[in-house]
Amino acid sequence: MSQFIDSQPFDAHPDTCSRSKLRKHLRKRRRSLSYEQQQQASEHLALNLLNNPDLHRARHIAIYLPNDGEIDPGLYMDLAQRKGIRFYLPVLHPIHKGRLVFSPYSDDIELRPNRFGIPEPAFSNGLRRPAWALDAxxxxxxxxxxxxxxLGMGGGFYDRTFAFSRLRPGLAPKLIGLAHDFQRVGQLPIEPWDVPLHGVVTDRRCYRFSRPSTT
Structure with missing residues (x-):
C-alpha cells in the first residue's frame, strides 16, 4: 500500500548544526531510500510539477538526471514532452569555471560523465541555450x-550561472528546487550569494516564494 515517507523537518538551526553536517545527514537519508520509495516519490513529484502554476506556460525547461539519491523528475519529463515541452541538461562550462550551460536533452543524446561523474551532453556552441532564454x-x-x-552540494554552480537574475529579474527563468519532502528542515540561513528561488516542489507539496529575497 502506497504511503508517504516520514517528512518531519530536521531541526537544522544554523547555530547548532553546520551546513556540512546537515548536508551529510540529508544525503545519507535520501540514499537510503529503496527503489520502490524512489519510484513512488517520482510519481508524486510528477503530479505536483504538472499542477504547478509556475510551469504552466514554460516550454523550455532545464532539468537534471538524478544522482546520489536525488528525487527523480524523469516521469514528469516523459509526460511533459508529450505536450511539446523541450528539456535541457546542465553542462559544466569548459572555459568559465564554476558556471553552467544548457544543452537539449532527448533519449538519443550521447552522454559522458563530467569530472564529478555525472552524465552530461558534450559541450556544443551550436546547441546551447542561454540561461536567460530558459522558461524554468x-x-x-x-x-x-x-x-x-x-542547501545545495556546495559548488555554487547555479548561483553563479543565474546571478544575472538579481539585476535583470525580468529575464530570469523560474528557479524551482526539487527534493524529497523529508529534506525540509526547520531553518536555513540565506547567504548573500544565494540566488532566490521561486519555489520548491517535493513529493508531497509545492512551496512557493512569491517575492524571493536575499535579505
Missing amino acids: VLFPLVGFDENGGR
Missing part, C-alpha cells in the same frame, strides 16, 4: 526550508 530551471536540493533558504 528545475534543480536538485540537499535541503530547504519554508522561507526560501536552501
